[in-house]
Amino acid sequence: MSEIHELLAGLGVGLVGGLTSGFMGTSPGGGLVIFSVLLLGAEQHVAQGTSLIAQIPPTGLAGVRRYWQSGNHSPLAWIVWIGVGFLAGGISGGYAAAAVSDSFLQWTYALYLVALLAALALRGEKKDGTGEADDRRELPWLPLLLIGMLAGFSSGFMGIGGGLAITVGLAAGLRVPQHQAQLVSLMFSVIPTNIPSAWIYWSKGLMAGWPAIIGIVAGLWVGTDLGARLANGVSKQLLRQMMIGFVSLMALFMTYKALN
Numbered sequence: 001m002s003e004i005h006e007l008l009a010g011l012g013v014g015l016v017g018g019l020t021s022g023f024m025g026t027s028p029g030g031g032l033v034i035f036s037v038l039l040l041g042a043e044q045h046v047a048q049g050t051s052l053i054a055q056i057p058p059t060g061l062a063g064v065r066r067y068w069q070s071g072n073h074s075p076l077a078w079i080v081w082i083g084v085g086f087l088a089g090g091i092s093g094g095y096a097a098a099a100v101s102d103s104f105l106q107w108t109y110a111l112y113l114v115a116l117l118a119a120l121a122l123r124g125e126k127k128d129g130t131g132e133a134d135d136r137r138e139l140p141w142l143p144l145l146l147i148g149m150l151a152g153f154s155s156g157f158m159g160i161g162g163g164l165a166i167t168v169g170l171a172a173g174l175r176v177p178q179h180q181a182q183l184v185s186l187m188f189s190v191i192p193t194n195i196p197s198a199w200i201y202w203s204k205g206l207m208a209g210w211p212a213i214i215g216i217v218a219g220l221w222v223g224t225d226l227g228a229r230l231a232n233g234v235s236k237q238l239l240r241q242m243m244i245g246f247v248s249l250m251a252l253f254m255t256y257k258a259l260n
Contacts, residue, residue, distance in 0.1 A: 003209070003211045004211075006040075006208070006209050006211040006212040006215070007211040007212065007214060007215040008215065009040050009212060009215065010040070010208070010211065010212035010213060010214065010215025010216040010218075010219065011215035011216070011218055011219045012215075012219065013032060013036055013040060013212075013215070013216050013219060014032075014054070014059075014215060014216035014217060014218060014219020014220040014221075014222075014223060015219035015220075015222060015223040016219075016223065017032040017216070017219070017220060017223065018059065018063075018219055018220040018221070018222060018223020018224040018225075018226070018227060019223040019224075019226055019227040019230075020227065020246060021060065021063065021163070021186070021189065021220070021223070021224050021227060022060075022063040022066070022186070022223065022224040022225060022226060022227020022228035022229075022230070022231060023227035023228070023230050023231045023239075023242065024167070024182065024227075024231070024239065024242060024243045024246060032047075032050070032051035032054060032055070032159075032160075032216065033047045033048055033051045033109075033158070033159050033160055034250055034253055034254075036050050036051060036208065036216075037257065040208055040212055042208055043102055044102035044105050044106055044257075045097070045098075045102060045105070045201070045206045046206050046207060046208060047159065047208075048097065048105070048158060048159025048160075048201065048206070049159065049198070049201030049202065049204075049206035049207040050159075050207050050208040050212065050213060050216070051159040051160065052155065052156075052159050052194050052197055052198035052201055053198045053201065053202060053207050053213060054213050054216040054217055054220065055189060055194055055198070055220075056192050056194065056195060056198055057217050057220075058189070058190040058191075058192075059189060059217060059220035059221050059224055060186045060187075060189030060190050060220075060224050061190050062221065062224055062225035062228065063186050063189070063224040063225055063227065063228035064183065064186050064187060064189075064190055064228075065228075066225065066228035066229055066231075066232055067179065067182065067183040067186065067228060067231075067232065068183065070179070070232040072177075072179045072180045072182075072183040073180070073183070074180075074183050074184050074187050075138075077138070077139075077141070077144075078139060078144055078170075078184055079184070079187055079191070081141045081144035081145045081148060082144050082145070082147055082148035082151065082166060082184070082188070083148060083188070083191060083193055084145060084148060085144070085145040085146065085147065085148020085149035085150075085151070085152060086148040086149070086151050086152035086155070086162060086188065086193045086194075087152060087193055087196065088148075088149055088152060089148065089149040089150065089151065089152025089153035089154075089155070089156065089162075090152035090153070090155050090156040090162075090193065090194055090196055090197040091152075091156065091196045091197060091200075092152075092153060092156065093152060093153035093154065093155060093156025093157035093158075093197060094156035094157070094196065094197035094198075094199075094200035094201065095156075095200060096153075096156070096157050097156060097157045097158070097159070097200075097201075098200060098201075098204055098206075103258055105157070105158060106254050106255075106257050106258035107254075107258045108157070108158065109158050109160075109254045110251050110254040110255045110258060112154060112158065113164075113247050113248075113250055113251035113254065114251055116164055116165070116168045116247055117244060117247050117248060117251065119168050119172040119173070120168060120171075120172055120240065120243065120244050120247070121244070122172065139174055139176075143169075143173065143174060144174075146169075147165065147166060147169035147170065147173070147174075148166075150162075150165045150169065151163070151165035151166045151169070151188070152193070152197075155194050155197055156194075156196075156197035156200070159201070162188060162194070163185040163186070163188060163189065164185075164247065166181070166184060166185040166188060167181045167182055167184075167185040167243070170184055170185075171240075177236065178236035178239050178240055179231070179232070179236060179239070182231065182239070186224075186228075189224070
C-alpha cells in the first residue's frame with residue numbers, strides 16, 4: 001500500500017471511529033481496531049497498537065466540549081479514581097497482550113463485548129429515572145477505581161481505549177445518566193492515560209505506518225466532533241439502543257475473525 005493510500009485509508013478509519021466514539025461517548029479504540037482490520041488489512045496486534053498510538057493526541061477534545069456545552073459535567077473525583085485504575089490496568093494489559101496469539105486476543109475481545117452487552121441489556125430492563133445518579137452526587141471511590149482498572153486492562157490488552165468499559169460501568173453499574181457517562185468516557189480520549197500501553201506496542205513494532213496513523217488522527221478530530229453533535233440531539237434511550245447495536249456488530253465481527 002502506497003503512502004497516499006495509507007493516509008486515505010487511515011483517514012477513513014479515523015472518521016468512522018471518531019463518529020462512533022462521539023455519538024456513543026466511548027473512546028475511539030474499539031472502532032479503530034475493527035476498522036484498522038477492515039480498511040488497513042492489519043493483523044490484530046498491529047491494529048491494537050495502531051489504535052492505542054493514534055489515541056495519544058487529544059482527539060476527543062471537540063466531542064468533550066459538545067457534551068459539556070449541553071449541560072453534562074464530569075466531577076474531578078470520578079476522573080482521578082478512574083484514571084489511577086486505568087494507568088495500573090493499562091500497563092498490565094499491554095504486557096499480557098504481547099504474550100498471546102492474535103486468535104486468543106480476538107476471542108477475548110468477542111467475549112468481552114458479549115459481557116458488556118449483557119450489562120447493557122440488564123440495565124435496559126429497569127425503568128429510566130429510578131436510582132440514577134446526577135452530576136453532583138459523590139460516588140464511592142472503589143467502584144470507580146475498579147472501573148478504571150477494567151478499562152485500562154481492556155485498553156492495553158485489546159487496544160480499544162477502554163471507553164466502552166467506562167461508559168457501561170458508569171451507566172449500567174453506578175446508574176449514571178447515559179449522556180454524563182459518555183462524557184466521562186470521552187474525557188479519557190483527552191487525558192493520555194494510554195501512553196504506557198501504547199509504548200509497549202510501539203517498542204515491539206506493533207503499529208501501522210505513520211501515514212496511516214496521521215490519517216487516523218485527522219479523521220478522529222473531525223469524526224468525534226460530528227458524532228458528539230449528533231448524540232446531543234437524541235434521547236438517552238436511542239443512545240443506549242445504538243450502543244447495543246454497535247457492540248453487537250463488533251462482537252459478531254470479532255467472532256468471525258477468530259473462527260477464520
